[in-house]
Amino acid sequence: MIGTFQKMIASARGGVRARLAVPLPIKQDLDLLCRVTEEGFILPVLIGDGGAMESLVKKSPLSSLEHEIVNVGEDPGEALSTAITLVREGRADILMQGGIGQKPFMEEVLDAKNGLLKSKTASYASIVQFQRREKLVLVTDTFINNFPGIAEKQIILENALGLAGILGMEEPKVAVISAIEQVNPSIPSTLDAAALAKMAERGQFGKAVVDGPLDMDCALSRVAAARKNVRSVVTGNADIYLVPEIETGLPLVQALCFFGGMKTAGMMLGAKVPVIPDVPFISDEERAAELALAVLMTRKGGNHE
Amino acid sequence: MIRSLSDISRLALEKGPKKLAVLAPEDEEFMLAVKRSWEKGCIEPVLIGDRDKMARVAETVGFDISRFEQIVEHDRQTVSDLGIGMLFSGDVSVVSKGQITTSYVYRSIIRAEAKAASGMTVTVVSIWEVPEVDHLVGFTDSGVNIRPDFKTKVEILRNAVFLCHLLGYETPGIAVLSGRRTFGEDLPSYADYESLRRMAGSGCLGDCEILEATSIAEIFLGAGGRLKESVNEIDLSKTPHIFLAPCLDTANILAKLDLAMDIKRCSISVTSRGAVCIPARSDLSSAIEDQIEMGVVVADRIQEGVR
Numbered sequence: 111m112i113g114t115f116q117k118m119i120a121s122a123r124g125g126v127r128a129r130l131a132v133p134l135p136i137k138q139d140l141d142l143l144c145r146v147t148e149e150g151f152i153l154p155v156l157i158g159d160g161g162a163m164e165s166l167v168k169k170s171p172l173s174s175l176e177h178e179i180v181n182v183g184e185d186p187g188e189a190l191s192t193a194i195t196l197v198r199e200g201r202a203d204i205l206m207q208g209g210i211g212q213k214p215f216m217e218e219v220l221d222a223k224n225g226l227l228k229s230k231t232a233s234y235a236s237i238v239q240f241q242r243r244e245k246l247v248l249v250t251d252t253f254i255n256n257f258p259g260i261a262e263k264q265i266i267l268e269n270a271l272g273l274a275g276i277l278g279m280e281e282p283k284v285a286v287i288s289a290i291e292q293v294n295p296s297i298p299s300t301l302d303a304a305a306l307a308k309m310a311e312r313g314q315f316g317k318a319v320v321d322g323p324l325d326m327d328c329a330l331s332r333v334a335a336a337r338k339n340v341r342s343v344v345t346g347n348a349d350i351y352l353v354p355e356i357e358t359g360l361p362l363v364q365a366l367c368f369f370g371g372m373k374t375a376g377m378m379l380g381a382k383v384p385v386i387p388d389v390p391f392i393s394d395e396e397r398a399a400e401l402a403l404a405v406l407m408t409r410k411g412g413n414h415e
Numbered sequence: 416m417i418r419s420l421s422d423i424s425r426l427a428l429e430k431g432p433k434k435l436a437v438l439a440p441e442d443e444e445f446m447l448a449v450k451r452s453w454e455k456g457c458i459e460p461v462l463i464g465d466r467d468k469m470a471r472v473a474e475t476v477g478f479d480i481s482r483f484e485q486i487v488e489h490d491r492q493t494v495s496d497l498g499i500g501m502l503f504s505g506d507v508s509v510v511s512k513g514q515i516t517t518s519y520v521y522r523s524i525i526r527a528e529a530k531a532a533s534g535m536t537v538t539v540v541s542i543w544e545v546p547e548v549d550h551l552v553g554f555t556d557s558g559v560n561i562r563p564d565f566k567t568k569v570e571i572l573r574n575a576v577f578l579c580h581l582l583g584y585e586t587p588g589i590a591v592l593s594g595r596r597t598f599g600e601d602l603p604s605y606a607d608y609e610s611l612r613r614m615a616g617s618g619c620l621g622d623c624e625i626l627e628a629t630s631i632a633e634i635f636l637g638a639g640g641r642l643k644e645s646v647n648e649i650d651l652s653k654t655p656h657i658f659l660a661p662c663l664d665t666a667n668i669l670a671k672l673d674l675a676m677d678i679k680r681c682s683i684s685v686t687s688r689g690a691v692c693i694p695a696r697s698d699l700s701s702a703i704e705d706q707i708e709m710g711v712v713v714a715d716r717i718q719e720g721v722r
Contacts, residue, residue, distance in 0.1 A: 211597070212596070212597045212598060213597040213598045216596075216597075216598040216599075217598055220598075240675070241675070241676065253596065254599075256594065256599060256600065256602060287664075287668055288664055288668075289557075289561075289663045289664045289666075289667035289668065290667075296561060297561055297663070297664070299664050325667065325668070325671065326667070326668045326670075326671035326672065326674070327671045327674055327695055327697045328697070330671070330672075330674040330675050331674045331697070333697075333699075334674060334695075334697030334698075335697070337442075337444070337696060337697045337698075338696050338697050353664075353668070354664045355594070355662075355664070356594035356596075356602075357592070357593070357594040357602070357604060357660075357661040357662055357664075357665050358594075358662075358664050358665045358668055358669075359594070360594045360596075360630060361592050361594070361630065361631055361658075361660075361665060361669060362665075362668060362669060362672075364630060364631035364632050365631055365669055365672055366672065366675065366676075367631075367632075367642075367646055368631050368632070368635055368646070368649055368651070369543075369545060369631075369651070369672070369676060369678065370672065370675060370676040371646050371647050371649075372646065373645075373646060388641075390632055390636055390639075390640060390641040390642065391632040391636065391641070391642045392642065393642045393643060393644060393645065393646065394643065395645070
């Protein structure tokens, strides 16, 4: 099982390189691309104005490393649609945001007709390296779906389970979290959690163990759960935390990062290829891990066609 | 100004003992916390609950409870109603939840506030002590209002600002959290943030400042900023005094992250008549003690009329 970001990068070394489409790369992207190209698991495909990119690359160590440039001019829309076309046609394996703004990037990728969705619902999983333990946990959805209903949560969970498999979690333990640990019809998240737990009990999620609703103390601590008479293999040892909605997911992962000092990375799931949006609280170090994970997904055929 | 739980602890010793009604201390951790708080001189307990259970756990933790007032009651809602009733009648200064489901306590407070015609909305603030931050940090509402509308958020915020003033923060900084990103439809929580910011600017929320940020990342990195180096390089000095969460799930889930981090948590509800400590049923005795001490200090400051 992959338990750290360093191990994620190490696991990606040495295999077949993945072609990474980067529309309108900026200088900061080039630093990252140099690193992962040197690591040997990425072949960057830079899309945009040929002259400008040549000049940018010349000032960077990437000039001495293998890369490709696709000249489509300086229009951001053209660069992004070309990048998406490359991945749709199988000429690139991974898509990164590059220098495109977050709004146009996400809108294009999520576009039902011309985007990269496999089904109606994509999701985003944050990968958090828990403090004091050599363990990665997934928190989802932390970026894409605002107020998912039970149908969307089912897909969000399935997407996360696919990613868990890539990380080597053979029987992932899922905590569907809520404000309280009891099913209360006044709190909708508890009903969704209970339904998902029941679906798992019937085998709808394969080998995963799904429990909920669990409040955060029960999810995080077996001792705390025992004091509330909640007994489950998930308590204190969850691999995946499924959150009620974006209003919870986004601050949760940011709190773990900023107050807990925990490293985070992330990945859009449910697309035809791994997609990496640019999230501001993910450092360059962890962005390298994101690319390594995307490469592992590409090699193992997870979360993409 | 109170900056830490150790400040609270010191003040609780100075200001105690306060009469504290404990709702169902029928568990060793709760009874141990009551014992220690009494031994330190912070409280004079009134124990409400099942006689046999209280006696059993008191014996286990070596606490002679025969000297204290005991009210025998088995029904959970009645236990809660009795304790909150004592607070509202002035018989005790503080109430602490014991091993009892929180919803009973909230129901009792809501009924008592209605009866007292106080107009006060019942809310809970969960307070963190973060080692690198020079003040306490609250999350609200972590207990009662499931999906508060704008009007309720105003009340939640007013209660939190009042608590901050009690703790000595004259102009608390408040972050109104929203899950808004640059794509997708607008979220009601963001519209609430904009309205609350306008209200705060015109002084309608009392002495406080609403920060120009709706996410934790934005607070520390600024709008459009990004994390370049390790997360350990982050300067936490900009941490607001209060995070107003968009819904109960958010506040409660964030508040309990103390179990994953080097952080201490205590939760309190400030009513129109005094303080109610809201420990989680999963809390251990040291955390419950912290919360009792917080209750003692807040009760004292309410009695002093600190605004």
